[in-house]
Amino acid sequence: MCKHVNWKRNGVQHHMVLEKKKAIDEIIKKASSVKDHLVSFPPFCHYERNGISVCLESGLGDQLASPVKKYIQNLLKVNMEGLYGPEWQMEEKVKRREMVSPEAHYIFVRQFTNTTSNENFSTKSEETTYPGQTGDRNRLVGFVHYRFIVEEDIPVVYVYELQLETCAQRKGLGKFLMQLIELIARKNHMGAVMLTVQKANVLAMNFYATKLRYIISNISPSRVDPL
Known part of the structure; x- marks a missing residue:
């Protein structure tokens, strides 16, 4: 019984x-x-302060045009190759596969059409524009790659990449983008926002821990194996 x-x-x-x-x-x-999460947050589609003026646009990994793919690859290399060192060649292959996944959602940052800023946007990567658009007004200056996944039985927004050109850094734009990601997470009933940062990336570690007050997850490799 x-x-x-x-x-x-x-x-x-x-x-x-x-x-x-x-x-x-x-x-x-x-x-x-949802193809375009920015539709729910019109005030976050523009950022104009600290000497820069940009627009945000949504994108999907399996719908990226070739020039945009090349831009992403180049900016990743500029920003990340030094941090990865000899491991970059292998890591770059992984990132290229991740980049075009159907699950990959993007927020693209491009120079605002009617900008009055005197900031000159440039990067070591090759200049590119969106398909069907020409001119400096559509110059990409960064992107966020995020996905909706399950971690430890909790639905989360996982930020795979937040990459900005040097000229767009230290102007509050990174914090602005992460605040937008958090809003997207809340609206879509996610339990958390997660991301991975290399310990060697001191600036990024400080950005997330100090400025945004993110905490190290219990499932972080550093918690499992501090070495």
């Missing part, structure tokens, strides 16, 4: 676990199906 009761209880618990998983999967599916 006891075994029978235990079996039924386990069955109920199993059913609850399945229901919870189903609900989380549905949240992820719904969030991932």
Whole structure:
């Protein structure tokens, strides 16, 4: 009799676990199906302060035009190759695969059309424009790559990349973009915003820990193996 009761209880618990998983999967599916998350946040589509003026646009990994792919690759190399050192060649291949995944959502940062700023945007990477658009008014100056995934049974927004050209850094833009990501997370019922930072990237470590007050996750490799 006891075994029978235990079996039924386990069955109920199993059913609850399945229901919870189903609900989380549905949240992820719904969030991932939205093509343009910026539509819900019109005030965040422009950023004009500290000497720069830019517009934000949404994009999807499996719909990137070749010039945009090349821009992403080049900016990643400029910003990350030195930090990875000899490991960059292998890491670059991984990032190129991640870049064009259907699950990859993007926020592109481009120079605002009617900018009155005197800032000259430039990068070591090759100049590019969006398809069908020409001129400096559409110059890319950075991007965010994020996805909706499940971590430790919690739906989260995972920021794969936040990359800005040197001229667009230290102007509050990075914080602005992360605030937007947090708004997107809340609107889509995510439990957290997560990202990975190399310990060698001291500036990024300070940015997330000190300026944004992010905390190290319990599943972080540094918690599992501090070395």
